[in-house]
Amino acid sequence: MEYPLLFLNRAEAAVLDALVEEILPGEEGSPGASEAGVVEYIDRSLAGFLRELQPVYRAGLAALRELGDGVTFTDLDGQARQEIVATLAESPDFAGRFFRIVREHTIQGFLGDPAYGGNRDLVGWKLVGFPGAQWGYSAEQMRPGTDAREIPMLSIKDLYARIGDER
Amino acid sequence: MTERFDAIVVGMGSSGGIIAEQLTAAGLRVLGLEKGPDYTQEDFLIKQDELRYYQRGAIVAGVDVDPVTWRANEGETARVLPWSAGELGSDEPLYGLPSIGTGGGTLHWGAAAYRFREADFRMRSAIAERFGKGALPDGSLADWPISYADLEPYYEKVEREQGISGRAADNPFGPPREHEYPMPPVTQGPGDVPFTAAAERLGLHPFRQPVAINSVEYRGRPACVNCGFCHGYPCHVNAKSTTQVTSVPAAKATGNLDLRPLSRVLRVHRTNDGSRVTGVTYVDGSGTAHEVHSDLVVLAAYALENVRLLLVSGINRDGQVGQNFMTHNFGWFTSVLPEPTNPFLGTFNASSAVDDYTSELVPDNDLGVLWGSPIISVTGDLQPIEAYHLMNPKVPKWGLSLKHWLRDNYLHLHRMYSQTTNFPHPRHYCDLDPDVKDRWGQPALRITHDWEPHDANAVTLMGHYKETIAREMGAKDYWMDEPRPPYHLSTHDVGVHRMGEDPAASVTNVYGEVHECRGLYAIGGGQFVSYGGYNPNQTVQALAYLSAEHLLEQA
Numbered sequence A: 001m002e003y004p005l006l007f008l009n010r011a012e013a014a015v016l017d018a019l020v021e022e023i024l025p026g027e028e029g030s031p032g033a034s035e036a037g038v039v040e041y042i043d044r045s046l047a048g049f050l051r052e053l054q055p056v057y058r059a060g061l062a063a064l065r066e067l068g069d070g071v072t073f074t075d076l077d078g079q080a081r082q083e084i085v086a087t088l089a090e091s092p093d094f095a096g097r098f099f100r101i102v103r104e105h106t107i108q109g110f111l112g113d114p115a116y117g118g119n120r121d122l123v124g125w126k127l128v129g130f131p132g133a134q135w136g137y138s139a140e141q142m143r144p145g146t147d148a149r150e151i152p153m154l155s156i157k158d159l160y161a162r163i164g165d166e167r
Numbered sequence B: 001m002t003e004r005f006d007a008i009v010v011g012m013g014s015s016g017g018i019i020a021e022q023l024t025a026a027g028l029r030v031l032g033l034e035k036g037p038d039y040t041q042e043d044f045l046i047k048q049d050e051l052r053y054y055q056r057g058a059i060v061a062g063v064d065v066d067p068v069t070w071r072a073n074e075g076e077t078a079r080v081l082p083w084s085a086g087e088l089g090s091d092e093p094l095y096g097l098p099s100i101g102t103g104g105g106t107l108h109w110g111a112a113a114y115r116f117r118e119a120d121f122r123m124r125s126a127i128a129e130r131f132g133k134g135a136l137p138d139g140s141l142a143d144w145p146i147s148y149a150d151l152e153p154y155y156e157k158v159e160r161e162q163g164i165s166g167r168a169a170d171n172p173f174g175p176p177r178e179h180e181y182p183m184p185p186v187t188q189g190p191g192d193v194p195f196t197a198a199a200e201r202l203g204l205h206p207f208r209q210p211v212a213i214n215s216v217e218y219r220g221r222p223a224c225v226n227c228g229f230c231h232g233y234p235c236h237v238n239a240k241s242t243t244q245v246t247s248v249p250a251a252k253a254t255g256n257l258d259l260r261p262l263s264r265v266l267r268v269h270r271t272n273d274g275s276r277v278t279g280v281t282y283v284d285g286s287g288t289a290h291e292v293h294s295d296l297v298v299l300a301a302y303a304l305e306n307v308r309l310l311l312v313s314g315i316n317r318d319g320q321v322g323q324n325f326m327t328h329n330f331g332w333f334t335s336v337l338p339e340p341t342n343p344f345l346g347t348f349n350a351s352s353a354v355d356d357y358t359s360e361l362v363p364d365n366d367l368g369v370l371w372g373s374p375i376i377s378v379t380g381d382l383q384p385i386e387a388y389h390l391m392n393p394k395v396p397k398w399g400l401s402l403k404h405w406l407r408d409n410y411l412h413l414h415r416m417y418s419q420t421t422n423f424p425h426p427r428h429y430c431d432l433d434p435d436v437k438d439r440w441g442q443p444a445l446r447i448t449h450d451w452e453p454h455d456a457n458a459v460t461l462m463g464h465y466k467e468t469i470a471r472e473m474g475a476k477d478y479w480m481d482e483p484r485p486p487y488h489l490s491t492h493d494v495g496v497h498r499m500g501e502d503p504a505a506s507v508t509n510v511y512g513e514v515h516e517c518r519g520l521y522a523i524g525g526g527q528f529v530s531y532g533g534y535n536p537n538q539t540v541q542a543l544a545y546l547s548a549e550h551l552l553e554q555a
Helices: A010-023 A038-046 A051-067 A078-090 A094-111 A120-128 A156-166 B016-025 B050-055 B119-131 B148-163 B192-201 B247-253 B303-312 B384-389 B399-412 B453-472 B537-554
Strands: B007-010 B030-033 B068-071 B257-260 B264-270 B277-283 B289-293 B297-299 B333-336 B352-354 B375-378 B413-417 B429-437 B443-448 B477-480 B520-522
Touching: A010 A038, A010 A051, A010 A078, A010 A094, A010 B399, A038 A051, A038 A094, A051 A078, A051 A094, A078 A094, A094 A120, A094 B050, A094 B384, A120 B384, A120 B399, B007 B016, B007 B277, B016 B030, B016 B247, B016 B257, B016 B537, B030 B247, B050 B384, B119 B148, B148 B537, B192 B352, B192 B375, B192 B413, B192 B453, B247 B257, B264 B303, B277 B297, B297 B303, B303 B429, B303 B443, B333 B453, B375 B453, B384 B399, B399 B413, B413 B453, B453 B477
Parallel strands: B007 B030, B007 B297, B030 B257, B068 B443, B297 B520
Antiparallel strands: B264 B277, B277 B289, B333 B413, B333 B477, B352 B375, B375 B413, B429 B443
16 A cells, blocks of 8 residues: 555455446546545545444445455456446445445545545546636636636645745 | 623624624624634635535535434424435535525525516415416415515615626516616626527527626625636635625624624523513533623524524414425536536636526416526536536446546536425424434424425426527537425525514514514524525525614614
């Protein structure tokens, strides 16, 4: 692990990393949830703002193992993982609920500000074309035809650095 | 030591800030009790954070602090707002109670600043005239005790004092008015351009929305910088009108406002016979309770919190407190447009609307819809996590399908909404929850409400008009909310301490004074008698100026 875990253990983090990668997979030249650091986001959140969900994550990861007939998710091949995810997405039971929670947090970790531990190298914002934490936009940029992907991206950290000297 | 004030104002938000400003300017010593923080601009300087403000609701109290419960009907046990509580409850922080702290709901609002129409004040009569008395809905629909003309000078005052931008001349269906808005419209978002073009081709009459956001420098506050973190967020440059930067600082400057943040009122006190108010008990941030006294107490804590305070204080002689609950149903309609809309640019309401179907202008229809709504275009303020929440429900939400949808569509999204509601009816009300309490031991407010057939039909009818516009815009794909959405709270909740002449059918008089208790006022959207398709805040603030004027005449 290239970052310290604050709640999950290493085995749990590895399984979760494989699961979030199925939700937002990496492709050639286009990182997915794993590379974006989504698990670091989730782990940090579970140690803080989302701490009430700690038992849900523990129980959910156990339920995931049962769905693989006792085989750890990371030991399944790609097709078996996708079949499980397709089942979970529609499932009304606890495992399905857990999946939908993980999906929500995957999106948060992929598309939220990197200050929270995910969206590394702004890969989520690069994917969708969101310029991030901007102080504002000019009237010219507000006109139709502006290429959003040409606007230099900023994060909260960049904004703090920019206002540092002016205050 | 007994503390005594000329007036106590509970809530330093949209209307409470105005009351405090007006009373202190006239020399009254006012105690302002605000359950949230007293924010400064430093708090909001870097607020471009979707997780913090939109997904985690940093400036709303949330159901953990101010629990509200809901049930569809009296046969069910109410649960803490099931669409807000629980693991995914942080999805939609705006389907709960508004933001708290100085500025109140005007901190996080979208700043749509509509006057109601003339007909909105006489909905019962207008429906009877148009469709016949037999078409009147069951329940307690009534005309307001005041007319549009009565309120017009106060609307004007809101526009001037709080700072509203817009161009009324562009809307042929707008209500009569003395003057133009004090500022021109804010910069138009690019996604609104295809909307206005399509609407015009369809023979509709798009106009730029009136918004409480500076388009130019106004009274020492700068113009909007189009940051795109507005609806649901505080403003980092003071361009959005909130009483945090308008009325509350003015009240502070008089030296007559004793503002106590993090101070939560638990009880309203009255004389032994209940006929006069004497003060309140509040608990401060350290958990210490204080009793403070005044012959004038103004509850301005939001419609629902006003009701909770009245009920926990035993004030409901005529059984009207909490009746006539009304809330908005937005009928969200999302399109994917062929050209980029860049939906991160500028404010939510940097856009246009059409009034061709609003209120009494609703076309004849087979669905039995009696009252219409504007169709409102939304262009800016869309961050990527919220875009995921808007996804077409038909698209599989995992794997490359999810990832490519976000990649290909985010920059092309356009939204429309309308605001239809329920008619006031004894089935829709709020009272105290018998089981759920907050951390101070106060019972939670319980809402009993469900969407009626008329409410669902209104969404469906407005959806037809939206679909026509979407097709005309050349939308590649579009989808819309269910006519009966899962939420029953919208930060646009009104009617629950209705104003009127008759104590048997209302809670307050026109000025907000509670019929059964002299000196006690309950003001805000709770006073509304019926509800049309416009955002409530402009009328909330106009009523606050009306109440303040009355209070000063009495003083």
